[in-house]
Amino acid sequence: MPLIVQKYGGTSVGSVERIMAVAKKVILAKSQGNDIVVVVSAMSGETNRLVSLAKEISDPPNAREFDVLLSTGEQVTISLLSMAIAAQGCPACSYTGGQVRILTDNVHNKARIVDIDDQKIHGDLSQGKVVVVAGFQGVDDNGNITTLGRGGSDTTAVALAAALKADECQIYTDVDGVYTTDPRVVSDARRLEQICFEEMLEMASLGSKVLQIRAVEFASKYNVPLRVLSSFEDGPGTLITIENKKMEKALISGIAFSRDEAKLTLLGVEDRPGIAAHILAPISEANVEVDMIIQNKGVDNTTDFTFTVHRNDYLKALDVLNELTKDLGVREVIGDERIVKISLVGVGMRSHAGIASTMFKALADEGINIQMISTSEIKISVVVNEKYLELGVRTLHSVFGLEEA
Ligand code: ASP
Numbered sequence: 001m002p003l004i005v006q007k008y009g010g011t012s013v014g015s016v017e018r019i020m021a022v023a024k025k026v027i028l029a030k031s032q033g034n035d036i037v038v039v040v041s042a043m044s045g046e047t048n049r050l051v052s053l054a055k056e057i058s059d060p061p062n063a064r065e066f067d068v069l070l071s072t073g074e075q076v077t078i079s080l081l082s083m084a085i086a087a088q089g090c091p092a093c094s095y096t097g098g099q100v101r102i103l104t105d106n107v108h109n110k111a112r113i114v115d116i117d118d119q120k121i122h123g124d125l126s127q128g129k130v131v132v133v134a135g136f137q138g139v140d141d142n143g144n145i146t147t148l149g150r151g152g153s154d155t156t157a158v159a160l161a162a163a164l165k166a167d168e169c170q171i172y173t174d175v176d177g178v179y180t181t182d183p184r185v186v187s188d189a190r191r192l193e194q195i196c197f198e199e200m201l202e203m204a205s206l207g208s209k210v211l212q213i214r215a216v217e218f219a220s221k222y223n224v225p226l227r228v229l230s231s232f233e234d235g236p237g238t239l240i241t242i243e244n245k246k247m248e249k250a251l252i253s254g255i256a257f258s259r260d261e262a263k264l265t266l267l268g269v270e271d272r273p274g275i276a277a278h279i280l281a282p283i284s285e286a287n288v289e290v291d292m293i294i295q296n297k298g299v300d301n302t303t304d305f306t307f308t309v310h311r312n313d314y315l316k317a318l319d320v321l322n323e324l325t326k327d328l329g330v331r332e333v334i335g336d337e338r339i340v341k342i343s344l345v346g347v348g349m350r351s352h353a354g355i356a357s358t359m360f361k362a363l364a365d366e367g368i369n370i371q372m373i374s375t376s377e378i379k380i381s382v383v384v385n386e387k388y389l390e391l392g393v394r395t396l397h398s399v400f401g402l403e404e405a
């Protein structure tokens with residue numbers, strides 16, 4: 001019998017009514033001749049509520065106790081969903097992460113899955129039961145409850161699908177698939193039938209929030225076919241798999257963007273070996289993640305060094321740089337918090353030249369100045385002033401013909 005792992009996010013199980021609706025969907029899939037394992041998130045808003053409760057007591061909360069607390073959100077939804085499935089006539093059984101034995105490392109609040117015991121689950125499935133598993137949590141080898149980081153239920157679902165060798169991992173959410181870009185920015189954005197792991201990874205890391213990045217990495221590593229679907233409407237969703245023939249036709253699959261960017265520039269940096277490391281080491285020690293980096297030699301034998309960071313880390317990074325300048329002989333440190341990143345993504349880019357120039361010309365025609373550029377085999381990203389985000393994304397979406405057919 002085909003085995004499907006379905007994952008329902010917080011809004012999909014946000015009320016008793018919705019949980020009953022999910023139960024109906026689960027039973028339908030089972031009646032079509034599949035074994036079903038369901039992974040659920042906490043009811044929408046619940047994890048945030050628990051986070052604030054903890055922070056009222058201590059901030060940051062004790063990491064171990066925080067995991068004990070956060071894991072309760074999912075314990076509520078697994079039990080309610082199992083009851084709902086049973087109430088509609090199908091046997092079901094729920095497990096917390098620790099009960100399945102989803103074994104993780106002992107890094108509280110962002111644990112990684114090490115091993116999954118599939119025995120209980122297979123046993124229940126063979127008795128005709130639906131198995132409901134709590135997302136986002138596991139247990140370390142000392143029996144401590146761990147959690148996988150926000151959005152971690154996606155990862156639980158994919159990891160279970162890999163461990164159980166499921167035929168498909170279906171992620172039910174409040175959108176009906178992966179779109180060419182955010183439909184809130186471009187109203188004629190189109191749902192993609194298929195996209196490959198590599199593209200989805202780029203889209204996710206460039207700001208598309210449909211799936212947790214780690215879940216996509218996991219699915220790619222273990223080659224688990226992933227499907228993103230709506231829990232509220234019927235439809236095929238978007239299938240995410242390894243690259244195949246059908247996909248090669250599309251030059252560009254999507255346009256991702258991120259509003260949470262800021263850039264920092266050191267002007268007049270000495271030009272000698274070791275400088276880049278010298279600048280970035282204290283930045284990473286301060287736990288600031290750096291994205292794009294550009295260094296360019298100026299006329300006077302000094303260089304200008306620019307990099308981007310998450311906007312939340314801007315002030316922290318600026319402090320680090322201002323400290324640094326004292327012993328680096330930098331002329332000036334400047335920064336800009338009003339930038340965004342727009343990226344074209346597509347595996348079709350690999351075999352086509354001229355995409356960058358088309359992109360740059362389209363932006364120029366709208367009077368949009370490009371401040372930074374970075375490329376990979378399947379992506380071109382530009383940094384522009386934040387006021388051009390909507391215009392830039394819309395322009396590129398139409399220039400590359402991504403709208404509804
Ligand atoms: N409930 C957790 C969160 O809100 C995990 C998840 O929903 O995936 O982050």
Ligand code: MG
Pocket residue numbers: 009010041151154
């Ligand atoms: Mg989620």
